[in-house]
Amino acid sequence: MTPLPTTVPGLVRTKVRAALRRPDRASRTTPLTPEEAEQRALLLRLMSLLLQYPDAELAAARRVIASTVEALPASPAAGHLAEFTAWFTGQDPDTLERHYVETFDLRRRSGLYLTYYLHGDTRRRGMALLTLAQRYRAAGWDTDGSELPDHLPVVLEFAALTGPGKGEAPLRQHRRGIELIHHALTDADSPYRHVLAALIELLPPATAADQRAVAELAAQGPPNEDVGLDPYGEGEFAPPGAFVPPEQAPPTLAPPSAAHPQEGRR
Numbered sequence: 734m735t736p737l738p739t740t741v742p743g744l745v746r747t748k749v750r751a752a753l754r755r756p757d758r759a760s761r762t763t764p765l766t767p768e769e770a771e772q773r774a775l776l777l778r779l780m781s782l783l784l785q786y787p788d789a790e791l792a793a794a795r796r797v798i799a800s801t802v803e804a805l806p807a808s809p810a811a812g813h814l815a816e817f818t819a820w821f822t823g824q825d826p827d828t829l830e831r832h833y834v835e836t837f838d839l840r841r842r843s844g845l846y847l848t849y850y851l852h853g854d855t856r857r858r859g860m861a862l863l864t865l866a867q868r869y870r871a872a873g874w875d876t877d878g879s880e881l882p883d884h885l886p887v888v889l890e891f892a893a894l895t896g897p898g899k900g901e902a903p904l905r906q907h908r909r910g911i912e913l914i915h916h917a918l919t920d921a922d923s924p925y926r927h928v929l930a931a932l933i934e935l936l937p938p939a940t941a942a943d944q945r946a947v948a949e950l951a952a953q954g955p956p957n958e959d960v961g962l963d964p965y966g967e968g969e970f971a972p973p974g975a976f977v978p979p980e981q982a983p984p985t986l987a988p989p990s991a992a993h994p995q996e997g998r999r
Contacts (some may be wrong), residue, residue, distance in 0.1 A: 779888035850910030853955030
């Protein structure tokens, strides 16, 4: 694989390369070759970076990240990322920051906190967050605590570091929420839809039950309970109590063909 250019700012370069240095425990039980596992980890790492708040450091690294995307082997996921970076590199930093806040912080339908889509504002969500944090610690990975453990860039980073088995399990378990975010971004004509489309390329195909559940979520929204978990801006869903969440689909190991595939605001 073409090495990352040395012009990438240090922090960003370290983040992108971290997935390639850490041993992939789960890949030993999958049919992926070492090269495929490396490329998959890099794709996930790039998605994690591109879904983070576009602060000054990330904005300064845009062209180098775009070059890294262009150097990826051809695949549907790489193609979607190239679509996004073409837009990402052409915007001024203020526009990027404004679009990110309007897209992810002010709209419930496209918020990046995955447990919200399954549990909504209920006590079950608190338990789901705790379970995720415990999963990270059990794998020997500690987040910096600047984001909740279900924030999609955090979940993507864990997947890149830990591998397509246990590492990607949270992504598979929350694929319905990921699908809903993608639908919302597509409806809003946001270029970030390409990053979610790239991620969906790496997940097992959606089942008919997944598709029905996503349609129901889009129409009625997650369950709601007044417990003070509402950091995501103005609601766009139906009134609380109108939705009964579907049973969560069981995790499915990624098929071999899938191999091709915040810090705080300033």
